[in-house]
Amino acid sequence: MEIGRDGGEDGNREALLAKDEQGEDGGSYIWVVVISTLVAVSGSYVFGSAVGYSSPAELGIMNDLGLSLAQYSLFGSILTIGAMIGAIMSGHIADFIGRRGSWQAMGISDIFCLAGWLAIFFSKAAWLxxxxxxxxxxxxxxxxxxxxxxxxxxxxxxxxxxxxxxNQLMICCGVSLTFLLGTVVRWRILALIGIIPCLVQLLGLFFIPESPRWLAKMGKQNEFESALRILRGKDADISHEVDEIRDYMETIQSLQEARILDLFQRKYAHSVIVGVGLMVLQQFGGVNGIAFYASAIFVSAGFSSGSIGTIAMAAVQIPMTTLGVLLMDKSGRRPLLMVSAAGTCLGCFLVGVSFVLKVRDHEWLKALIPSVALVGVLVYTGSFSLGMGGIPWVIMSEIFPINMKGSAGSLVTLVNWLGSWIISYTFNFLLNWSSAGTFFIFASICGVTVLFVAKLVPETKNRTLEEIQASMNSFSIEPK
Structure with missing residues (x-):
């Protein structure tokens, strides 16, 4: 009887906490979270459109500006060099001035993106x-x-x-729609279209609240509770969440303000290995090589043009990412990551096989090559969209304590973009070395990802940020 009663009390407490999170107003608060999220992910669309731009624009830019393959490889990959610089500064900018605001972190990024798209639109020479x-x-x-x-x-x-x-869904939307639009509009107009989501986000930032946890970290108690009240609903009981965040802040405020070298202390080793490892494996699985140069892959595999393949990629990405969003809080992070990584392994293997068949003399085998390559790329794209595209960023945002998020965010994002640059710059040269070998290497890395997730990545579903970080790092948070 004692066990049953305790279990009932625990169940009642969980039910009350769930009710508090949903608010007394029947969940109408959620629209504030939805609108804030939509404004934020407008920037993710910018991200996707930038990544997707170089594939449909390749022939037009090379013909109009007279660029060689090496010059265009520089253009495609220099995006990631800029992103590495932004990554180094991202965590500290976000920690210092806040996550949102028209002149804060997202707003600053929009200004740079606007200027960049305009420079591409007006370009008459390679330097601009x-x-x-x-x-x-x-x-x-x-x-x-x-x-x-x-x-x-x-x-x-x-x-x-x-x-x-x-976030990943909107990145996929940006990539997919840029692929599709690139088949019908010129590269300059495609650059001009890239300005639209920047303007949407800039305007929207005036209407969304700041992160309550960032406000609490900065000691802005009144603003912290006010922002949380806006996000949870005017009738919600936020006392439990307020106390939990305050207790956590009191714990981390006793710690020295983090520098990037502090991340390499033993107590943060698990978080760093997971965060950095997922980003390395995500990029060295070949995603940006495939995304940046999809048209070239399909032409190399035997298609008369790359437009059919890129349209098919666009058609796969959005529904598979949507499925990942729907499954995220049901199946958990780890199962989705493992299924996704296994799928990318299979997709790369099939593309590699298609290039092996290309060197055979049998006519009936050669007829299969474009189909096998297309199926492989679609399996890869769909599987990546299901989990490997977005979940590493979700986990990165969950596993580091807030006093380390600035340094950790800069490190993890830098590693991601460094890997992206290496793959995007060398991809064309790797294809010239061995098309089949390139994709078999990517398949092997994707296979290693399955093992990495199984052994090291924690499940973070239905746990608060404070609970996740306390379990992964050496300090604990005791309730008052």
Missing amino acids: LNLGRLSVGYGIGLLSYVVPVYIAEITPKNLRGGFTTV
């Missing part, structure tokens, strides 16, 4: 083209850290996974 691409890269380097962290910090724990994964 590259400068514009670099500027866009810097802007999305900031956004790639700030957006998932902001969403994670404003969202209730029972919705956090799905809402944070909307």
